[in-house]
Amino acid sequence: MIFMWYSYALYFIATYKLRTILANPLRVQIDCGVVEGRQLKDSLYAWSGIPFAKPPVGDLRFEAPQPPDNWEGVLDARWERSKCMQTEQYFLPESQSIGDEDCLYINVYTSQPPSSNATLLPVMVWIYGGGFAVGDGNYATYGPDQLVSVGDGNYATYGPDQLVSENVIVVTFNYRLGIFGFAFTADNVAPGNLGLKDQIFALQWVQRNIETFGGDKNLVTVFGQSAGAVSVSYLVVSPLGKDLFHHAIMQSGNSICVWGLSKIARKATFKAGQLLGIFTINSRYLIDQLKTVPAAKLQSAAVSVTNAFLFLDPINSLVFAPVIEPADTTDAVITTSTYECLRLGYFNRVPLLMGHNSFEAVSMEYIIKQWCFYLLQSDIFPSLLVPDSMNANAIGKLLAGPQIKFHYADILGSIIFPDENFLRYLNDNEFVRPVQKMARFTCRYTPTYFYKFSYTHDPTALGAGHAEELFYLFNSPFNNPNDMIISNRLVKLWTNFAKTGNPTPLDDPILDSCTWPKVMPAALNYIDIDNDLTIKQNPNAQDMDFWDNLFSAYANPPLFTY
Template identity: 50%
Template sequence: MCYIVRMCLFKSAAIFFSTLIFVLCNHHIHDSKSKFHYKHKSRVDYKASEPFLEVKVEHGLVLGRKINSIYGFNGIPYAKPPIGKLRFEPPQTPNRWQGTWNATFDRNQCIQTELLEQLSLPSLSGSEDCLYINVYIPQKPDKRTLLPVMVWIYGGGFITGNSSYDLYGPDGLVDQNIIVVSFNYRLGIFGFLSTGDDVAPGNIGLKDQIFALKWVKKNIKRFGGDPKKVTIFGESAGGASVSLLVISPLAKGLFQKAIMQSGTAICPWAFSRTAREAAFKVGARLNIRTQNSRSLVDQLKNVSADSLQSQSLSVLAELLFRDPLNGLIFAPVLEHASEDAVIHDEAYESLDKGNFNQVPQIIGYTSLEAALLANISPLVALFTILLNFTPSRLVPLDMNADETQLDTIGRRIRNFYAGSNGSILFPSDNLINYLSDHFFVRPVQKTVNLTSKYVTTYLYRFSYTTNLAAKGAAHADELPYLFNSDRNSTDDRLIKKCMIKLWTNFAKYSDPTPDNENTCGKVTWKPLKPNDRSQMYYLNINRTTTSGQNPSREAIVFWDNLYRQYGNRPFNTY
């Protein structure tokens, strides 16, 4: 009976974490009442009387249009459609087009499976023909006065997301005399298939991102942008992507600053530990019976996109059931060392040794990243019981701890979050705090600690929430204050003004609060001091934005001591 109960609890926990992954990945897309108004549209509406603008890029003329106070060029091809034999292959230079390319509406998003409503059944959408880029400018191009450029990389757990104007309209950023660029990159198995060898080394989605940045470097001056003043920024998987590009030698010279929101390369979810297994499991579900990488990939190229997406999602769920705490399934991987590899050394070790593109950085997180779990509390209770049976499951895999010590470490983690006499994660606040620290706070702060030894690094915590009863800001809660949204209370407007000013000041001056700048109540955001953990400066963004030191200190000290005592390097994530 005990065995049966335990198996039921394991299954419940698997369902819980699969739900968690989908909620976190889709939260900023589907919470339309309070965040964004997101709809699938083939084109952005515009009036025929509104002005249009033509710009000549490397591969031909593009036609943009006025949107409110800015100009937008949507859906410009930056690579050939990755279809047919180009599926799973690195992006290729697009063909020149005849005439003028209509860039007045958003093009296809990349294939993905979405939740139509929170916790509802998934729905397949998108196309393999999806590698398009958008450029938003505040005025007609003037090559005499080049403007700073901010390139946005969307999140979504590497399985969902898009760069549409509906979702990420950047009017507020562009109004600060900034050019904003966004683009689609391949997702799920289409962007992150890896056989763990040179046949399909992986990271195609990241190679799309690098290809898009190369397009920016070649073309942005034609829109009035400065290719030597490029800031890349992203949230969640987008933040982890930014961090990986900071590490990648292939991205050297493509940007000069970086902003990572709620995600870095050493977050435990940002790295796949089961990529090869997942690839062959998908093949098996499609009746491809082989252990040969070349045979597998060649046959997968002939499978319909719908079948491939459907079966890959099934494999994703199966493998997350087995281990939901230690990495997404179709996600970045370490490649074999080669001139084409995006990343081939452990992310933690690269940052620790200074082997990365050394540019100024802003890095941060929300004050209660996993707060969304409050919406699925019945599953929280089941997971609580499971972890009481097996506290060793709380130990991060990347700690590389001795197997004989896992139970001891797990009990220490349980006691830290629940007390020596408490049930590990009951009430649910304990689970929320543990998951917030495990997935975000611990790795983000460690990233800051590592990078600040070499480059100017600013740490923030976003704490503002419209619900005064809420205990903290959840994952993606900052996005409505950077992009177009229906948030319009007095406090909302102040937070939006503050966030946009901080981010654009950084893009312009490498300093979010330059001298004599009345930003967020004249607060000064200090960068971290290298090698001084006792003075971890940060900015707390809230109704009253303040500077402080050492956020979440107790938890950070606990985890650092745990890694110091039981961890065995090299680390990849943390």
Template identity: 40%
Template sequence: MSSVDIFKICLTVAFICKNYAVNSEEYSPVVTIPDGSVRGIVNQTVSENVTYYAYRGIPYAQPPIGDLRFASPVENDAWTDVLNATSEPSQCTQISDSEVVGSEDCLYINVYTTNLNSSLPVMVYIYGGAFVSGSTNSSGTPDYLLEKDIVFVIFNYRLGVFGFLSTEDTALPGNLGIKDQILALKWVQNNIEYFGGDPDKVTIFGESAGAASVSYILTNSNTSDLYQNAIMQSGTVLCLWTLARNASVKAFKLGTSLGIITDNSTYLVEQLREVDYKELKSAENTLTTLIEAAGGIVAGLPFAVVIEPDIDGAIVTGRSYEKLLNGDYNTVPVIVGFNSFEMENITNTFLVNIIASQFEVELWRLAPYDLTSSFLYRTSAGTIVRNYFFGILPIAVQSEAIANFATVDQFDRPIRETVDLMSQHNDVYYYEFSYAGNLGSPNRTDAGVAHAEDVNYIFVTSNDEYATDEDQLTRQRIITLWTNFAKTGDPTSSDPLNVLQNITWTPNNSETNTSSAVNYLDINSTLSMGTNPKQTGWEFYLNEIYSVYGDSSYYTTY
């Protein structure tokens, strides 16, 4: 036998051995939970090559189809065979590149763990996407969290009309997407120990609509046993965009667009259940565009959270402002913050120009929607807002000013108000994320950190290929802060990698005076403590708008 033949044989044996090893290690250990047994896959983290087990696509609710469309989620039935939880589940129905994608059968949960025989802290992430988009894999993978000995959980929840349509009565009270989230958190309580997680050490966190969801869950007293800490990145219950007003009007308009002519909400819901899901989603998309083009976006996202009638099963009732003011919520430690220029990416698109032109002739729309029911006061306040942000030039030609207005009005101001109110009852760690790195946006053209850039520092994403050493340092800082918080309730309790610069993140609480100075951590190329971020815009709205024109009894979010 020649040396060439021997070499070929060795290569063949090596190939067989390699493939045998890959195949034998392809599946994770089978985990048995109350519903049945599940099999996941084995993988390694991208940075430290830590082995972890990923169980993707475990059902936590029955498919919300047929009679369960527009119904509260129902716990999943048990199964008998081993469930292959080895791939991403279908995303919930949404629009992508002008096409309807996903499925109504989408209520699945993913669990990632490095140790099945431990009792590790658990972080449950609720993705953002304006309540109309997002999925279990839309944010990236949780490698960096797993390297900190965290069990990570993410799940799908219903979006758009499927999750947030409401007739504002018993026919369809609304908030089905939030109810999905709460059922998923109950699933975590009942099952996470089988994956090496501690059900008594759960942190819920989210970004944008996910952060707002976390905030609404906090205001529901029946969820107090489902988590111990919460993180809200760029969204709270006081952000005006989170609450849909006049939801029943939109529901009937949706029906009319589909040929369902009625003034009976029960009949409307029954007929909408019969509509093909793609046709229904397309009709929602068309209606949303019409609402936004008419300037209705200032009244909240068209399909979002609603205030439900106070009936059995309702999860959002009463006014969020009063709940925060009175401590009528789950007063767990929280991290709350925003990016330095949230709406930086607003551009002079055709739709934005239409909306801006609408604001020129209807100045009352520029006043915060929750300000007052008085048209005269709203017009006066809107005039002042117009002059403050836009001066004498046409609004439509000032893209940066539009972005600044939207940032202050929809994010900076209400998040600051949330901190002020909550800090009277619990520890509130407040931050501004101002590090403008390649991980956030590799093709940056403007200063400031836009909405959702922070997510790329928590998860592995396609932007990782552009990451600089400074980006990776910032990532390690955020990961350390967030996971410390999940473990101890104190984000600067530990610093094994020496990335936190000996900083102590001082919380706001009942012992601090937020009326004069609000503590916050500036997360930039360095970490630094400061007070009163975005103070100028805050004082403008406080002193010139709300104090002069505000009606504290008005019915909306506040």
């Protein structure tokens, strides 16, 4: 009897304590404990820096993500945590290492405090780009409002508050980058794709916890740009992505981009070891030794290796990036060609929205300056212009190379003078061709919507460059009323898709009352997002016909990218 009353007393005390803790509406009970968020402004609330995995440090470096430990009391989720290890400036050898290995944290943004009576809202999970080498999902990058001060008084550039204002919940998170996220030994010691496995772990966290923030776990849209779009594409194809999301948006990238699959990650991983004095062909010894190297020192070695490989070939592959894992890998993200999976319909058949900007490569002029030696060689030896995607033999490269050169060259016959010639080639080779190819594959199996983002506030620009649409999708300072109109339209299209799987479900004057048609096998229908919204067919048709004919003539299956 005494024991029974003692048990009741303990239960009462624990219940009272929990109710007291949760009396604050910004305190939320999740699977590992209670978190406290903050109100950033009217109709904008944030819970930041919530661990979704154990810190991947020490023995957990180069290991798959592990569940986080529970905590007692209230976790302060009012501030973001460190970004993952990276360099301050993209691929510059003199750049300082920044970030921390302890970086696997997730952030949730809502328009209202959680309420048991509220209707559950659609959820949009953002995956950042940055070549699998830089980037983060933190406040100062995607933070809720450029008018909200951060730490020392700096201001965020753009954030999800416009998306949130359309009654969706936005989730961002960090995933491991560079050698920390994509070390690869081509066996079960380091089977690769840890960064992608972090993403899957974050999506599993969303499934377990988002309802406590007012989100609908059965209405999750995953969206990303550049390497983030490549990541989304792998999640669409991977069996591990099944049931973790219900719509997917891919902006300027996918898994069949030539740079979306690393062919040199194993070689680069061993080369990084050599730079650090680890000379071995034994995978286990290499990884065990690399686990003992200070993070900043390992990051510096990996950047040196990356730059060395990209100097030799800046076109065909990133270095530390997704790979095809060994077939016997436990919980592998992907073990076969995603090109074939998409072609044959072996993927998670959720509604898809994808597209590219009108001149992606105009933002990549740094390549011409940084790797001019390779470009000069390609003008003399045009077989270098033949993408690895084609898997062409030596004779095929000799025949295809000159055709590529003269397709993009001007009357002087050079593909690099002026710069615009090579940028046109880069635009088609790196982005337009593979993005359109995926749409032509997936439209046979699932609703697929395609866009071309052409708007630029600078009338002298050659077109909308890589990542330019992000300034309109997220909250940015706008230069003129037109910018605001474009932003409102883009946000409306994306959130409509997140809510319904259709970007134009209703007649809407904000969207010029347009109806966005699906891609069809016989016609790549798309919406051109410019000063007006215009429905068109078959973007970049002449260039795409050229590449399709070239692949038909010289490509050798199996293909892994396009």
